[in-house]
Amino acid sequence: MPPRIHVPEPLRPGAELALPAGAARHVQVLRLQPGDALTLFDGAGGEWTASVTHMGRSEVRVRPAAHAAVEREAARAVHLAAGLMAADRMDWLVEKATELGATSLQPLLCERSSLRLSGERAQKKRAHWQAVAVAASEQSGRNR
Template structure:
């Protein structure tokens, strides 16, 4: 059954014109009046719905029963990452949403290949958020992870609250000697903020700034993973095992 994100107040019996993106999706699927679909608005659970009317560009649905079902990971994992270049970031956002990421923070690091600012950064943010929405529609999530605006890594670190009062575990993917295996550094429960660098990794001063903000260096093993692979490997280990 098709699942569509509909960011609007929903209630039983409501007749609703779907937002443009969701309406296009229904038209592409060639649904007809009487066909069933599922809606979710990100506020919890999902709603059964029925197509009532198909216009040239508008689709009207009737909202039916609410189902209080959630498919979120038991542990909230917030990824902060140096943006990989080209389509790799799209792929990373899609797979992170499927794996249950709680939020995504793109960062501009010293060694970043992808450089974004101004209107281009805003367009990329909107595009990546749409990628996350589509992934949630496909995988069954009812809550869409926020895709924050790209920021300078050092500025983002300076703006973080003190580690002592943050109520989270902060982990930094690092190749430095003595970095603990990920499994040994993660507590049994509680949110995690995971920082991973771009192609080429973090510069020494960036890594030191992260350590000063309470990030603990961790390793994913003997192999060096790509910038788009490493955060997903960590995310899978943290969400699928929790």
């Protein structure tokens, strides 16, 4: 099974594209070479078969070939609401909720929540949790 890589932009067949820095690093760590196959997904549903076309020191270029309408989502949407928890526990919750098929996760600020977020710190946490969810999607085979 080829490695699964999330690409946060729309994909087109035959159009070569440079992978974002994090995804490029992932491909380099896997020691893929030009011509090796991988699977791309953009979060819009389905997945793309692709091949590595160029491996540079800091750049990896790939060419999507064919789109497969693979749908691994549950028949019903699952929305999870949970009180904010300490950093490691919240990361674990985001990871497991994504792997189990939750459609959305709503953090709740409860009276006894140990974590308080506001402003820039809240935006950083949101971006971090989004990255955790993307990594869990890559591993679990989800496309959305």
